[in-house]
Every structure is written in C-alpha cells, then in structure tokens.
Amino acid sequence: MLELRGITKRFGPVVANDGIDLDVPPGSLHAVLGENGAGKSTLMKILSGFLPPDAGRIRLDGHEVPTGSPRAALRAGIGMLHQDPLVCLPFTALDNFILGREGKIDRAAARGELREVCARFDFDIDPDARARSLSVGERQQLEIARLLSLGVKVLILDEPTSGISSEQRTKLFSALRTLAGEGLIVLFVSHKLEEVEELCDTVTVIRAGRVVGERALPCPADELVELMFGDLVVSSARPPVEIGAPALRVSGLAAGTGRQAVTGVDLEVRAGEVVGLAGLEGSGQRTLLRVLAGLEPARAGHVEIDGRSLDGSSYEGFVAAGVHYLPAGRLEEGLVPGLTIAEHLTLAARLSDWVVDWDAARSRAEEAIEHFRIKGGPDTPADALSGGNQQRLLLAMMPEDLRVLLMEHPTRGLDIESADYVWTRLLARRDSGTAIVFSSADLDELVGYADRVVVFFSGKVLADLPAAELTADRLGTLIGGKVAS
Amino acid sequence: MRRALQVVPALWSVLAALVVSVILLALAGAPPFRALGLVLDGAVGDGGRMADTLMSWVPLTLAAAGLVVTFVAGLWNIGVEGQVIAGAIGATWAARTIPGEGFVVIPAALAAGVAAGALWALAAGVLKTRGGVNEIFGGLGLGFVAQSLATYLIIGPWKRAGIASTSGTEPFREEVWLPTVGGTRLSPVAVILALAAIAVVWALLRGTRFGLRLKAVGANPASARLLGVPTEATILRAFALGGGMAGLAGAVLATGIQHKLVPAIAGGRGFLAILVVLLAAYRIVWVAPIALFFAILSVGSAQLQLRLDLDSSIGGVLQGILVLFVILIGGWQALHRRDAEEP
Incomplete structure (x- = not known):
C-alpha cells in the first residue's frame, strides 16, 4: 500500500501541490490525470525523491519513505520512468542497466538478467548497443528493466507514450498489466484520456495542485473532462467581426x-x-x-x-x-x-x-x-x-x-x-x-x-x-x- | 552574468584575502606586515618604481578593457593571452619591416598590433558562430598557436644575426621604441592609450546602440534576436574590438617594454586581465584601479625576493587568493538567492 499524506510544495508564490493525499493498493494500475501545470509532475518528482516536499509524508507498506533523495526512494522501492528517459547516452545498454546498483559489478550476471527481462516482456534491446542509438521507446524499455532489477514496488511513468511507436506502446501496456498482476503499483501520469481509459483501473484527477476527484474506470469521459478543467463558462455571443482578405x-x-x-x-x-x-x-x-x-x-x-x-x-x-x-x-x-x-x-x-x-x-x-x-x-x-x-x-x-x-x-x-x-x-x-x-x-x-x-x-x-x-x-x-x- | 559579482562581496573578499595572505606570509616565515610594506615600497617607493608599475599597468588595463567588451556580450574570451601575443607579433613585424622615422613606424606598429589581435580574436569568433566551437576552447587553442608562432619566428625567420636563441629577436631600432620621460621607463603614450581604451569602452557601453546590443546579446541572445539584434555580427564585432585592445597591449609590450619579440612576451598578462575583469564584475570603471592593484602586487613582490628571500611568486599567490575569494563569496550569495526562489 502506497500512502501519501498532505504533500505540499510551493515554488515562490505558486502552490504546485496543496496538501495532496493519495492511497494506492498493491496491484493497481492507477492513473494520475490533469491538465498541464496541474501539479502531476511535481507530485511524482516528490514521490520519487527528485524534489523535497515543503510538507507531507510518504509511506510504503507501512514504512516511512525518506523524502528528497532519489536514492533513498529507490531503496524503499519507488522508481520513476521520466518523460525523457534518464539514460547515459554514451554508455551501452548494459552499462545503463548496471548503473545505480550497489556492491560488486557482475557484468555476466547482469547481462543474463537484462536478457531475461527483455525476453519476458518482448523488449528488443541489444545489451551492447550505445544508448544514444536506441529510440525513445527502447530507452524506456531499458529504464523499466533497470528499475525492475533494482526491485521497485512502485513504478511511476510520466507521460510515457509521447514519442514512442504504437507497437512499443502495446508492449509497454501489456508489460504494465503483467507487472500489476504480480502486485506492483503502477502510477501512470498522463493527460490523454483514451490511454488512461484503456490501461488503468482507477484514476485520481489533479487540478491546480489539489486532488479534485477519484474514480474507478471505466467512467464517462465528460465527467473526467469536467474534473480536469473545472466548470467552464461558455461564452456569450460575440459581436460580429469584420473579416478581410x-x-x-x-x-x-x-x-x-x-x-x-x-x-x-x-x-x-x-x-x-x-x-x-x-x-x-x-x-x-x-x-x-x-x-x-x-x-x-x-x-x-x-x-x-x-x-x-x-x-x-x-x-x-x-x-x-x-x-x-x-x-x-x-x-x-x-x-x-x-x-x-x-x-x-x-x-x-x-x-x-x-x-x-x-x-x-x-x-x-x-x-x-x-x-x-x-x-x-x-x-x-x-x-x-x-x-x-x-x-x-x-x-x-x-x-x-x-x-x-x-x-x-x-x-x-x-x-x-x-x-x-x-x-x-x-x-x-x-x-x-x-x-x-x-x-x-x-x-x-x-x-x-x-x-x-x-x-x-x-x-x-x-x-x-x-x-x-x-x-x-x-x-x-x-x-x-x-x-x- | 553581468551582475554576478557586486561591490559588497568584493570588499568582503579583499578583507578575507588580506587575512589569508597575512597568515600565509607568517607561515612562510616572513613578518607579514613588513612584507606587505615592502611590496608597497617596491611598487611605488620612488619615481622609477612607479614608472615600472605604471608600465606594467598599461598592458593589463588594455587587455582587461577589451575583455569587458566580450564579457558583457556573454563571450568567455579566454583566448586573450593569444591575442596579446598576436598583437606583439604584428607590432614586431611592422617595427622590423617598415622603414622611416619613429613618428611613422610607431603608429604603424601599434596599428599592426591592433589588427593582429583583432584577427586572432575574430578567428575564435568565427569558430564559435560558424563552427559551433565554444570560444573558451577555440581561444585556448588559438593561444597555443600564437605562442608557437612567436617561438618559431624568434628562432626562425626573425632570428638574431648568427645565433638562433629563444632569448628573443634583435632589439628594434631605438627610433621605434615608445618614447619615455624623465630617465625612467615610463611612456606617456602608453598610459594615454590605456586611459583612452577605458574611455572608449565606457562610452561604448553607456551611450551607443552597439553597446546596448552587446548587453542584450550577453544577457539573453534569444530575446535579443527576437528584438532584431543581429546577433552574429554583434558577437564578431565584440571579438574584434576586444581582440584589438589585447593586440594593442601586445604592441605596447613589444615596442614600449621589451623592444623586441620574446617568447614569453605576454607573460600571463592576458590571463591576469581575466582576473581583473572578474574582480571588477565587468564594470569598466573598476578595471583601472583593480589593474593598478595587480600591477603593484606584481612589481612590488619582486622586493620580497630581494629583501626577505621569499619567492616572488608570492605576489601571484596573493592575486589568486583575492580572486578566489571574490568568486567564492559572489557565488555563495548567488546560490543562496536561488535557493530562496526556485526548486
């Protein structure tokens, strides 16, 4: 069980996260939905330790997760796949895979492990290819493999489908379903309604830094749109405008x-x-x-x-x-x-x-x-x-x-x-x-x-x-x- | 970057640097306050020493004034040392080749120095704008080329009759030495040139459209472009102007101080000028006094060796400490400002 309590973050006068509470049970495919600037990315960065919150606590399976350190979050089992996968471009896929591990490096074992994860999810990564030569989708697969090998229990994906092919998207979604079936918590951050509806079981909608609603999916799209954008004032008739050439x-x-x-x-x-x-x-x-x-x-x-x-x-x-x-x-x-x-x-x-x-x-x-x-x-x-x-x-x-x-x-x-x-x-x-x-x-x-x-x-x-x-x-x-x- | 360093941190830095210097001198076994007194005496103790200090101030000020132009435009013209050497080579060429009286040859030699320095800087500029080579690396590379070229000329085409030695070329004819006054090494022309360079840069930055464009390109090239500033032309002009002043520094070194071309003609003055400009926080009015302070330290610390048997490089150590403290305190303040504002 992942529990967030009262997460608050300010940037100067802007309150990006305003007392956010969130509970996600194991095995969930949980979407975090919101328009740009709603505060989704800030929340995920706090959860994965990249940003320290001004206030609030994170607990995973009853244990307090230290905030403000990606390394501590990873140790506790929270890993994040960033929108632009954070791979070291001059390194090979295998070197990237090993990066972040503690203790002695066993390249042969790591190579076997990478092959295994790839075979399991039908990922197509050559361990000796330079990360620079991999597509965005392949870099993503590499990052997922790396985070899984580090034993994450919570996998955060920030807008993972922009810039990848539809085939890679299909593979990604099926891998995420398998992983959730094994008890992993998948947090899927997106502003694309269709994808959220296709993949996830539950959704939390964030607007202006606050949680404005939680729904089980499927749920009518209109309802989600209204949650995302708030009550919309439809404009009255406008004066006719002289339009020229x-x-x-x-x-x-x-x-x-x-x-x-x-x-x-x-x-x-x-x-x-x-x-x-x-x-x-x-x-x-x-x-x-x-x-x-x-x-x-x-x-x-x-x-x-x-x-x-x-x-x-x-x-x-x-x-x-x-x-x-x-x-x-x-x-x-x-x-x-x-x-x-x-x-x-x-x-x-x-x-x-x-x-x-x-x-x-x-x-x-x-x-x-x-x-x-x-x-x-x-x-x-x-x-x-x-x-x-x-x-x-x-x-x-x-x-x-x-x-x-x-x-x-x-x-x-x-x-x-x-x-x-x-x-x-x-x-x-x-x-x-x-x-x-x-x-x-x-x-x-x-x-x-x-x-x-x-x-x-x-x-x-x-x-x-x-x-x-x-x-x-x-x-x-x-x-x-x-x-x- | 223009306002990265402010006056108050500069004062704190001078104080902190003095404290550390006193401790260092004490550790080196010298009575610290007597040592500092000796430095001062060695630099301004009599007319001859003052003349030497001023003549050390002139090239430093010229190079630093040029650097202000490039730094304001956001260009890290680290290649200034090479531009000083190029200027000295240009001036030497003119002094050796052009026949005639001093009043013809001296201006020609100075102009040749300006042209050579400007060309050397333009090369770094074109490498940046057209070749995508960062001016720091382009400038450093061109600096080595200039140094090697000077050495080659000294032991090759311009070698002294009979002997090829790295001690320098044949001295110039005395007519083409910068005229001096009062039996000292002081050349009023050189001092006037340095003051003029300060005045030119001051007027440029204060009252001209070019100066305004320099500041805009330096502070935000993307906005400057949208506002209609021709960014590439502005960058190249900044390089040419900065390099021209560095070249003039080289020409003064060749015609006014060494009276020949020697391999170490620049002697690190270009790099020292970078420190002067950093300490001045890119403000031209501060360049003259800070350069004078550095000149006093350089010339005066020779006394430490003569009188206290300390290595004269202690002067360089004091300069380095001072700059480190300015950067440290300025950087520390910037860091704390940012912490208060941003994630």
Missing part, C-alpha cells in the same frame, strides 16, 4: 523533430480574424508559431503572408512582411533580464542610429509607460517587473503596422485585470486589421476570444472549428484526443 496562408506544413514535430498543417487566417490554437502543451502549437515567425525552418509546405511566399525566408524577412511574435517565456525569449524599460524600447525601435540619445529614449519610455499603464519607470529593469507588467512592456514593443500577430499563452500567469487589459489591446489590433494567432491552455480564453479554434493533437490538426459552435466541454474532450464524443 487572407493575411496568412499555410499549406502542407511540416516542421520540428521528435515530440515537437508538426505535420500536414493547413491554415488560413484572414485580416481581422483571431484564431486560437488549442491542445495540450507540446502538441505542435509552439512549433507552428515559431515556423510562422521565421524562427524555425519548415521541412515541407508553404507559408504566405498577404499572398507573398515566405518559404525559406529568414526571421528578418518575416519581420519585414509584418509578422510579430510574442513568446510565452517572457524573460527567456522576449525580454532581456538586466536591461531597463527604456533600453528595451530603444532596442525594439530597430533604429540605425549609432549614438543613443538617452534623454529622448527616456521620454519615449515615459510615454509608453503611461500609454500601456506599466508599473515601473524608464530605468526599471525588465526582470524587476511583475508578469503582467512584463507583458505590457512586450505589447509596448510591438511595431505599429502588423499583418500577423503570433502569441503563445498571451495571458499565462496574469491576474484578471492584466489579462483583460492585454486582450483589450489585442482586440484593438484585430479591429485595425491584424490577423491574430494565439495558443493557450486556458479553454475560457480560447472560446472567449477566438473566432476559430484549431485543435492540435500529437503534432497534427485534429479539428478546425468556429468558436461559436464550440462548447468548452467539447473542446476539452478534443484536447484529450477524442474526436467523437
């Missing part, structure tokens, strides 16, 4: 690699139209936005702005065509930590003057600060601003005439007032004929502000629907990968 046209686009790949994307966005990109994080929205911004090359397909092809164009070419990109990580790829508001606005002005007139720059900054209601002065560094004010600064740095505005999570982490303000500004841009494409994890935002919602799943467009025809429930189901409901 196509501003952005994408056809047959393929780009990115691995988990980030997108394929076969067709999309048309007209001047004055707002298109929302829905989908779980990493389903391809970010790659699409970055290709459309000219920051990543496309492998195939075409991108046109105002009927002019931008295939193979540089970032500067996209900028010249009137494309502007606002990334999600404001301090990571939007602003420069340490530079002030005045310095940012000066950089963004893209002038070719050699000597900067700082008095003029400061007064321009004062104007922008007043106009965009930024809480700060010309000499305030960007990293000292709150998230909302950083977003306002990014808005202040947008060029005047834009054809296409691309945004990732425009209001993530903002309070309601800031979020409303950001959208007021964006809708003003829309009204002046800018086409807006934004990704968001907030279903209310998607349904509330987009004219059309494009749903991504595993790097492909699953649906492209007018927002007026969407209920947030249906959107939630689509995001989980279910077309028919």
